[in-house]
Amino acid sequence: MQNAWMDEERGRTFTGPEGDAQALPTPAMPAELRALNSAFATLTLDAQGRVLRANNHFLDAWGYRLDELKGRELLDISPDDGLSGNPSSLWRDVLRGERRVVERMRLHKDGDTHWVQAFYTPLADADGVVRQVVEISNDISSRVLKAADDRGQIQAINVSQAVVEFALDGTVLDANARFLEAMGYRLDEVAGRHHRMFVDAAYAGSAEYAGFWAALASGRHHAAEYRRLGKGGRDVWLQATYNPIFDPTGRVRKVVKYATDITQEKLRQADFQSQIVAINKSQGVITFAVDGTILDANPNFLAAFGYTLEEMVGRHHRMLLEPGVSETHEYKEFWRTLREGKFVAGRHKRIGKDGRELWLQASYNPVYDLGGKLTRIIKFASDVTSDVALAQAFEDAQRQAQHDAATSLPNRTRLSAFMASALTHPKARLALLYLDLDRFKPINDTYGHPVGDKVLGEIADRLRRSLKADQLAARIGGDEFVIAAPNLTDEELDAYCQHLLQAIAAPIRSDVGDLEVGVSIGVAVSPADGSTPDELLRAADTALYRSKHNGRGTYCFFANEMNDRVTASRRMIEEMRRGIAAGEFYLDFQPRFDARTQSIRSAEALVRWAHPQRGRIGPDDFIPLAEKSGLILPLGDWVLQTACEAAVQWPDIGVSVNVSPVQFRDGRLVQRVKEVLSGAGLAPERLEIEITEGVLMDDAEGASVVLRELKDLGVQLAIDDFGTGYASLSSLRSFPFDVIKIDRQFIADIEQRDGSRDVVKAILALGKALGLSVTAEGVETDGQLQTLIEDHCAEVQGFLLGRPMTAPKLIEMVEDVR
Template identity: 30%
Template sequence: MCGLLRRRVRQDGPMSADPREPIAEIGFFGPIIEQAIDGVVVIDGCNNVVLFNAAAERLWGMDRSDILGRNVRLLVPEHARKDHDRQIDHNRLGGNDRLVGSTVEVPIDRPNGTRAWGALSLSRTRIGETIYYAAFVKDVTEEVRRREELYLLSLVANETDQAVQITGRDKRIVYANRAFVDLFGYSRDELIGQLPAQLLNGRHTNLQSLTSLDNLSRGLRTDMMEFIAYHKDGREIWVSATVNPVLDAAGEVCNAVCVMSNITETRQIQALQQRVLEAVAREEELETVASLVCREVEAIAPGTICSILMVDREKRLRPLASPSLPAHYSEALDGMPVGPSVGSCGTAAWRGEPVVVEDIETDPLWAPYKELPLPIGLKACWSSPIKLKDGRVAGTFAFYYREKCGPTAWHERLVEACIHLCALAIERHEAKAHIARLAYFDTLTGLPNRSQLGQAIDQRIAEAQREPSSEIALLFLDLDGFKDVNDTLGHSAGDALLVEIGRRLTAQVRPGDIVSRLGGDEFVIVLGNCDSDQAAQVAERVLKALAVPVDVDGMGLSASGSIGISLYPSDSRDREELLKHADTAMYEAKNAGRGAFRFYSPGMNEQVHERLVMVGALKESLDAGHLQLHYQPQILGETGRLLGVEALARWHHPQFGQVPPSRFIALAEECGLIEAIGEWALCEACRQMAEWRAQGIAVRTVSVNLSPLHFRNSRLPAIVAAALEASGLPPEALTLEITEGVMMDRCEATLATVEAVAGLGVRLSLDDFGTGYSSLSSISTLPIAEIKLDQSFVRDLQSDKNARAVASAVIRIGQSLGLTVVAEGVETEPQRRFLQGLRCHAMQGYLFSPALAPKDLVSWLQRQDPGQAATEVAAVA
């Protein structure tokens, strides 16, 4: 068509001078050009458009009325206009037009902002002096878009890190991207036409997985699998593959696209984690687990040398595992303190963050220590802290390198996994050790407990059996009066005392001996290869060590203990019997006056049996109401008249007869019956007082002894109030005697109980004043109405000037504070006269009367002054 156009133009003469008029003879071809599929644009010698058909209008999105007669630059994208102008100028100057006779793709920017593409073919003709260009432009926008899409897809396929292979209908490879080539080491020429199952197969390959790659073309599903494939050089590569079938127009599988990821590193880490976790689950020793981590890492990360260090409680490095480092290197690190400039590991532990040193020789962190790694070829070190869940740095994990370098991304992944595994192993180790401590060691003192003690005794017995002449001594220690410390000063003071006792006991034995705490205030010492004389020497040292005062909260406490000793094999060859015999001997030492030791003898078992029987009998008597109260008169010093009575418990048993109070009260304290006895005495004394008053036998007041345990019981005020209400006794007729230990109790609850009891109107009397820890500040600040001068001072008034001085001081203190002073244990007339001379308010003792049964007290009153009872009744009324 273009040729015909050019020929007709030449035959019929020049074109019209009006650019908007069609070229001469164009009318003949006009309908053809107008209906052409491709756009046609003709420009004249002035670069003005003289023809612009309908297809061109559609392609450019512009009306021809806006184009004809205007410069063709209007159709050229703005960014390409400079190049277009240079090409036009070049052509006008006679240069070769490279576009004529060829087809090029050109962009077309439409007024609506969209871009189209056209395949442009250019023809040139001369008419006279004028050169005309006819451009035939085919719309190739969709083709360009598809080509660009294919290009982008090829970029995705070829530039991705994922290996891509495509197989055809025959299951053979028709395409492999660059990543596939790099992953397996084959060139594209070597890959094309191969069956994947044959190409990637090896000794450990799962053939079923590779067969799935080949057979997938028979199905329509997407498949995912993991398997071991092999590099061209024979290396194993773990692969994760996703295979998708591609269907043709008929719905038949024509291709299969397989995308593969190299998961070798992930699989190696998973294998490492599995092996380590299995070792932890088997409860392997921490050192074994740490060595396993190092060996596994060095196997999958060639060129690295691993080291794991622990950080102890004193912030010092302790080698745990470094199988590839010389022994002398680890030994040099042992005990090194962490710090801000202590190599890589010490600094990482100090900072709590990784430390990378790429050149040990020049890095200042290694300046003081570089003579250790450099001679053995270690040039770089990267250390990371091992942190536990609580944030504590428990150790470090380090990579050493024989080249000056830092960690790779693969090494970073490895270390991240390893520090978590190490933290898990350490936490499991510490938890196991903690459980062992709970199972075998006393949590308060850190000494072996009963379970550990049993194993230790069995071990010593086994050792002694191999040496027939060898002996073992068991020392059973029970602290004297420890319960009073807890009751008066509180359990925190008692705990502090126990910790110090444990330390002192440990200091008195040899390194191979065992000191154990059974519980409470009981300790057992096991002395291996020890005869009776040596055991006695140890017992004496222990008692002397206990006698040294212990500073607890600023107060000096003196402790004493009773020790029972049993010997292997003379006393028994059985562990339990040895402990039982030592316990029996301890009670014998306690009964002998405490602060002493006794060796076991067979006769002691009878005494222990008797004690157990007496405990049962005491409980039975208390439940059956067989205990009694006797009442000892308290006499006014000036008039000799009755002040009141003190209620004292008495126990007469059908089998044991009259049991002394010193014996059964101590027994009640040991077996936990003392509170029950105290409550019974309180209720019985109130009942008896009410009965006397109902009979017209008036006694002003009754005193009842209570133990420190009562005042640690917040229910005591309610118990006292109930006893008074049940008997109808006024509170001022009741006096409760408390020990000095209660006065020194710093527990707020105990002091509140004392105040609450006094608030009922009940009088409080401080018993045995001068023998304990009382201070004047306690007496002056607490609601005490009476103090009792202990009988130990009264007994020695005639023979001991110090006793006379103490008695005088106590009486004067009471007088100055407005307190009643009652002297106990008055047995002689000189004692009475001395106390009268000091104007002691009241006295009690055998000089006046022993403790009497209720009916005997009435008789005693009548004998002393027949009119006194009536007088007392009148006074009370």
């Protein structure tokens, strides 16, 4: 009869399934299992393999209620399926006190079949007798199914390709029907014989051949086209891969070759060679070594360039170029591409012996030996010099028709074509900036057209320099220009307009002295302001009229709401810049408490803005703009310094400062922290730097360097809002954090939703396992606090215990709590 034992989780006595009334204490569950129990599906079984308990993760995963499982045998829901081996042997090992891990089938309540990896840990009583077994499992169905797919793919390869297996010394172990058919043998004619039966005797005895097999035995893969000997000595060409197969210890145990018979393709290549001979008679042909050295040239090529063969062989391809071309990046890339075995074709300008220009329509063709090694490059060329001259004349005429003669910018015709192409999609976003020069007419009237043309040319150059690759600037009238810019955001468009105002306003040097012009800009954006070139131009012209009406030297959007939004953002940024200089920002501090004693451990610095007209502005309204404008750098420096200077006055509690991703990427953060700590006289261990999970995702390697440099200073590091982003267990292990701050959204639901509490408990378990302190943010009710205390959360922060306050009030609160 089975003995009874205590159910440690519920504090009551269980009687074994056979009804033995004797009660024995439940074996203690190790701490590691308790931590895993909070995050993984867990079953507790008696010594006969019957279910005693199941946690919520198990019940949720497999669809059962606890009363449906208690007393059932494990084999009812995990039948013997061949993956787990002998279940009786497994169970005997566990009852002897050994831990075991197996892969086995598991049945969902709805009948679906899954596979799990199950870890079995025996729990013994004080006498060493195993009374319970804990199973912790993880669903591995996707991995098992992938393994089945892999087996299916191997079977498919075996059906479609020639396959042969070799021992490491080259002895044939097996071959499929396709291989035997290609080589003309039966299996009993090749099995047990060496691979050298398929190669020439000379090659079989060479060091290269011995090295081929030595490389395979060391685990190196081979792939190429190979000439092999079939039955009767006939040539068989195979496109093949030789693949080392490893045992579980990582040692090579055999070699498998997959091959396709390409003999017919090789015969066709021989036919192609005869065609090349014909080409050689009709075109200029020159052969280069892989390094560009000239190896040969046919009479046609020599006649075109005026050289003899002796004058060319042994010299480099650069002899055919204009001076300086061989030093360019493009020329080096040209040869790198050829050395990679890639085909290059196009029209090229070359120089003959007498210095005259020749234009060649040419192709550069990589040539391989039968072993697949690139050996040379053959160029086939036709002299198209006369055709190029005609084409250039046509292109010049076409260009003149689409470009402004005075500035060489595209004209209205080219602009319309560009806009039509950019607006092909109904939702395409294209910004059109209509520019009209201010103060140009007086300059032109006073100093004449030559000076006016110089001004226009300089303005055109400034516009060109402002363009990105996908943008276009055009001159459409006397002093009117248009810029078409696809896919700019509102913020980018606003910044671009400001840049143009500054660039064009810069003085223009001339023979008559420095001249100054300005510009007014009207902006329209598709599809909101128009979906055709004409509609957008009209909208931009209307916006330009408003801009000039508003006083010139500015820009205006066609859409009023965009004007309002951009103007408001610009005003806020300027007010923020003034406010930083004027000392309008201040800090509040929100304390963090020991959850049990409610003593204050530290305080978080929170920046506020006392705007002279709008009153108090919260960080959510100005921090995003500060980050976009770069003002977060001086503001963040001020916050760091002010917080550290305040903390020096506190009685032995720390201060926590949030650092923006912009500050983190600036490159000055570590030095700035070091300087502030030294200047304020604050001990490094009293400063905590908080960052969000997004910083780690942007540049994990760079973030790791900065965090470790901060850690070397002695400061504490916290990851804020944990659980809402992408940080994982590996992130916490890879970076030197001291504190995890649980995001307030999980704390808000901790009393109502089991899922939120489970997440919090899992984070607490992770923190304990990794030796990290855990702080719960947003604690606002007694129930939340009590739940966190029950779950062993050491530190809390929230309105329940302390709202943000000034530094003097914080000091008073610290003294009161003491």
